[in-house]
Amino acid sequence: DAGVTxxxxxxxxxxxxxxxxxxxPKSGHDTVSWYQQALGQGPQFIFQYYEEEERQRGxxxxxxxxHQFPNYSSELNVNALLLGDSAxxxxxxxxxPGSGYTFGSGTRLTVV
Amino acid sequence: GENxxxxxxxxxxxxxxxxxxxxxxxxxxxxxxPWYKQELGKGPQLIIDIRSNVGEKKDQRIAVTLNKTAKxxxxxxxxTQPEDSAVYFCxxxxxxxxxxxxxxxxxxxxxxxxx
Numbered sequence: 001d002a003g004v005t006x007x008x009x010x011x012x013x014x015x016x017x018x019x020x021x022x023x024x025p026k027s028g029h030d031t032v033s034w035y036q037q038a039l040g041q042g043p044q045f046i047f048q049y050y051e052e053e054e055r056q057r058g059x060x061x062x063x064x065x066x067h068q069f070p071n072y073s074s075e076l077n078v079n080a081l082l083l084g085d086s087a088x089x090x091x092x093x094x095x096x097p098g099s100g101y102t103f104g105s106g107t108r109l110t111v112v
Numbered sequence: 113g114e115n116x117x118x119x120x121x122x123x124x125x126x127x128x129x130x131x132x133x134x135x136x137x138x139x140x141x142x143x144x145x146p147w148y149k150q151e152l153g154k155g156p157q158l159i160i161d162i163r164s165n166v167g168e169k170k171d172q173r174i175a176v177t178l179n180k181t182a183k184x185x186x187x188x189x190x191x192t193q194p195e196d197s198a199v200y201f202c203x204x205x206x207x208x209x210x211x212x213x214x215x216x217x218x219x220x221x222x223x224x225x226x227x
Contacts, residue, residue, distance in 0.1 A: 033214070033215075040220070041220070042118075043217050090156070092155075100146065102158075103155035105155045106154075
């Protein structure tokens with residue numbers, strides 16, 4: 001039984017570009033949450049998707065957007081990349097928005 | 113908003129010793145407190161959690177205690193082993209079963225267990 005799958009594992013982008021990160025939740029899970037983890041810091045909540053809608057959002061600008069598909073997979077999009085967007089982006093899935101999380105291994109984004 | 117403080121930031125112990133990591137949360141409405149272990153190059157892995165109606169929970173060498181009055185919770189690892197070396201994060205959340213509540217993480221503790 002596959003856990004949470006994220007792609008790509010590593011990515012290098014230039015400042016000002018746009019990026020799309022992908023997440024497939026654990027089998028049976030229907031809710032996806034995205035977190036940003038800067039080096040040496042704890043994960044910071046970006047947003048959560050349930051029933052293909054954004055249900056809650058953290059303190060991130062509108063440059064960060066997402067989508068959830070009917071098969072529960074999700075995408076995180078970041079526009080107009082800044083150097084400060086360099087981080088590990090974690091996807092977590094759960095069965096329902098209030099249940100415990102299973103995290104993926106993350107996508108390491110480097111903005112140069 | 114919710115804030116979670118965690119200390120120490122680094123902890124070095126000898127194999128077989130005990131390790132204790134402490135966290136303090138600010139929002140008294142928080143009622144779910146998980147602990148995660150993150151190894152290099154991997155995402156956080158849930159190792160134990162506790163809800164606010166319980167004061168202590170154990171799972172083999174790992175235990176978590178919660179003091180709701182002081183808004184403190186702690187992770188205790190006994191008989192540490194080198195494979196326990198990792199970064200440990202505490203977290204807090206309101207409304208475990210009411211949905212749409214984010215986890216707020218501490219800043220992490222790097223645990224090093226020396227053979």
